[in-house]
Amino acid sequence: MTVTYEDAKEQLLNAILDHVPFDGWSETSFRAAIEDSDIDDGLARAICPRGAADLALAFHARGDAAMLERLKTEDLSGLKFREKIAAAVRFRLQAVEDKEAVRRGVTLFALPVYAADGAKAIWGTCDLIWDALGDTSDDVNWYTKRATLSGVYSSTLLFWLGDETPGYQATWEFLDRRIEGVMQFEKLKAQVNENPLFKPFLAVPNWLAGQVKAPVKMRTDLPGSVSFRK
Numbered sequence: 001m002t003v004t005y006e007d008a009k010e011q012l013l014n015a016i017l018d019h020v021p022f023d024g025w026s027e028t029s030f031r032a033a034i035e036d037s038d039i040d041d042g043l044a045r046a047i048c049p050r051g052a053a054d055l056a057l058a059f060h061a062r063g064d065a066a067m068l069e070r071l072k073t074e075d076l077s078g079l080k081f082r083e084k085i086a087a088a089v090r091f092r093l094q095a096v097e098d099k100e101a102v103r104r105g106v107t108l109f110a111l112p113v114y115a116a117d118g119a120k121a122i123w124g125t126c127d128l129i130w131d132a133l134g135d136t137s138d139d140v141n142w143y144t145k146r147a148t149l150s151g152v153y154s155s156t157l158l159f160w161l162g163d164e165t166p167g168y169q170a171t172w173e174f175l176d177r178r179i180e181g182v183m184q185f186e187k188l189k190a191q192v193n194e195n196p197l198f199k200p201f202l203a204v205p206n207w208l209a210g211q212v213k214a215p216v217k218m219r220t221d222l223p224g225s226v227s228f229r230k
Contacts, residue, residue, distance in 0.1 A: 009047050011037040013058050021100040025052040025108045053114055056105050059097075060121045064128055066095035071132045081133075082179050088129040089153055089175055093160055093168075103161055119150075126150045142214030152178045 016025075016033035023029040030051040034044045048054035070091045076084045096102055109118025126149040135145060155178060160171040 005047060008037075008039055008043060009055075009058060011039060012044060012048065013055050013062070016052060016055050017059070017098055017101055020052075020104050021098070024104040025056040027051055030055070053108065053117065056108055057117060057121060059101060059105065060125075062097075063092060063095045064125050067092040067125075068128060068132055070095070071129075082183060084133055085129070085149070086172075086175055086179055088133065089156060090172060092125060092129070092153070093157065093171070099161070102157070106158070106161065122150050122154055126153055138214045148182055152182065 012030075012033050015036040016029050018036070019029040019032045023032070030044075030048070033052075033055070034041055037044075045051070067088065071088060074087070074091070076087060079087065105118075108114055109121070123146060126146045129149065130145055135142070137145065152175070156171060156175045159174045160168060163171045165171075
């Protein structure tokens with residue numbers, strides 16, 4: 001029976017998760033995963049050229065997929081938009097199969113050689129959340145929404161890693177406070193933009209912002225634009 005690329009990578013990921021709590025996302029864990037999954041070493045390294053780091057990213061992607069699946073099945077229609085954002089972040093954290101694997105992943109992506117990969121993974125998660133909730137912005141707002149949510153998600157993730165309260169209640173309260181802080185900033189920004197005294201000073205920045213476009217990509221957005229203030 002021929003093993004596909006996807007199947008082999010899944011096998012390696014499932015196998016390495018048994019070793020990550022002890023040896024981290026390391027070469028030691030990767031070699032153990034190869035042995036446990038009975039996959040040829042050459043094939044395993046062709047699938048994961050960077051070894052455990054590639055499997056750490058696959059683990060992150062698996063969590064993203066679980067979050068998206070839950071967003072599709074949960075009824076969020078009765079929630080305010082900021083509550084939908086909070087729910088999506090909760091779903092993403094609740095999709096984690098192994099908290100220690102995430103903790104070890106944070107350590108891995110804190111290394112300079114992998115820092116860009118970690119930042120890209122978090123940005124990708126937040127991009128998926130905005131897309132799933134119907135964002136259709138195509139100017140500078142496309143970037144600011146994802147950058148803001150990346151900050152909220154990252155800080156909530158770190159808080160969650162150290163949270164031992166029942167049901168992670170302290171984490172969800174922290175998340176709500178972070179989102180409330182973003183909303184207060186957005187409210188202040190709107191007041192500044194609407195104040196005629198500031199308009200002469202904002203003309204150039206606003207013009208420059210209007211020239212920025214979101215990357216062209218295949219989108220499956222729902223109709224309507226969104227923001228934290230909804």
